[in-house]
Amino acid sequence: MNKMKFSRVNGRIWSPIAIWSLAFASSFPISARAQDWRPIMDKLTEKGIFSKEDRDEIDKEMEAAGAEKASPAALPFSLKVGGRVQLRFAAQQNDPNGKDKEDSFRIRRARISMDGTLIEDVDFHVEADVSREAALEEAEIRLLYFPWAAATLGQFKTPFSMENLTSAKKLDTAERAEAVTALSPDKEIGLMVGGKFFDKRLSYRASLTNGNGKNKKANDNDQFLYVLRLEGVPVREGHLFGRNFSASIGANAALSHDSAVRAEEIFGVSKALGSASEGKRRLAGCDLSLRWGKSSFKAEYLYGNFKPSRRGLRQINAGGYYVQGGHYLTPDIQAIIRHEDYDPDRHVSDNSDLRWTTLGVNYFIREHDLKVQANYIFKGEDGISVKNDTLFVMIQLLI
Structure with missing residues (x-):
């Protein structure tokens, strides 16, 4: 009885001393501390200097100290290598009055990416497309020191259009809408600043870039592309008629002075300019996204204007x-229906004016990591009717 009491008393006396004596071990890895100190602690417990309860308490404190030392805050560097492959089959309706279209398989995208943290509040992202010849898609350094003004430097997506900013691996359809593809600026090299406010209900992104597209060695003139996007989340976790409900809205605008622009580069397919030209490009758009239970609704409108500098050439809207x-x-399994309309030149009514309706099904085998998308596009155009309905079937694998 006295021996047991003596052990507890000595345990109370020795525990603080032992803990302070072992505290310096927190500078070593957990495995090293365990290897060095646990045999000694076993011996002290065996001799009655520590009780089992004291021993367990010391173990917990040592493990907690080790976990704190090994936390990401103390060791911020991290690296994650990933990628994705999208294999697509396309079949297009043959027009009796036109050239037959060849049905074919295609590697739509094959991307390799690296993401990580260099030091605290400094992240990076690099992505390349290797589906044909290797080409750099994105190369970003992100400075996250200020939540209200996080900076991104390098080559990145310009902050324009909700669907354009949605990664291709998370699109609801196999391809983006034609208006989004034609009117959204390409990936650019430059600087972007963004931030979030009011519990992330309001956010902004603003970019200053060269304005001549991705993978260009330098700016092609002394002008820049200016882009601003605002986003709001009026309802984040609401309820409507007994179902979860959320709503978000967005608006964006862009301005640039372009040099040596080819006709086909103006909003996609317009031929109004004939040859290369110089002028001011203005872009604007707004979007809405709703989620209600198992259902979703998305809508977006985009507008573009190009005003040539040379006299005698009309504007393109x-x-x-x-x-x-x-x-x-x-x-x-998710069902999708989309209707889209795109007019690349409102002064002309021809086959370039598109009115397409897409019926789609998404099968998520393992969420977006492994999924199959099937889209049938009913294509309509102004001018001469063309039989060109298209079927897409695409499988995606993320690694």
Whole structure:
């Protein structure tokens, strides 16, 4: 009885001393501390200097100190290598009055990416497309010191258009809407600043870039592309008629002075300029995204104006939109319907004016990591009717 009491008393006396004596071990890895100190602690416990309760308490404190030392805050460097492959089959309706289209398989995208943290509040992202010849897609250094003004330097997506900013691996359809593809600026080299406010309900992104596209050695003139996007989340986790409900809105604008622009580069397919030209490009757009239970709704409108500097050439006004609905039939199967309209030149009515309707099904085998998308596009154009409906079937694998 006295021996047991003596052990506890000595344990109370020795525990603080032992803990302070072992505290310097927190500078070593957990495995090293365990290897060095646990045999000694076993011996002290065996001799009655520590009780089992004291021993357990010391173990917990040592493990906690080690976990704190090994935390990401103390050792910020990290690196994650990933990638994705999208294999697509395309079949297009043959027009009796036109050239037959060849059905074919295609590697739509094959990307390799690296993401990580260099030091605290400094992240990086690099992505390359190797589906054909290797080409750099994105190369970003992100400075996250200020949540209200996080900076991104390098080559990145310009902050324009909700669907354009959605990664291709998370698109609801196999391809983006034509208006989004034609009117959104390409990936650019420059600087972007963004921040979030009011519990992340309001955010902004503003970029200053060269304005001549990705993978260019330098600016092609002394002008820049200015882009601003604002986003709001009026309802984040609401309820409507007994179902979860959320709503977000966005608006963006862009301005640039372009040099030596080719006709086909003006909003996609316009031929109004004939040859290369110089002028001011203005872009604007707004978007809406709603989620209600298993259903979703998205809509976006985009507008573009190009004013040539040379006299005698008229302005080009382009515009387009899409409206899209989705519903999960099961947890793994989503049905999609989208209607889109795009007019690359409102002064001309021809086959370039597009009115397409897409019916789609997404099968999520393992969420977006492994999924199959099937889209059938009913294509309509102004001018001469063309039979060119298209079927896409695409499988995606993320690694």
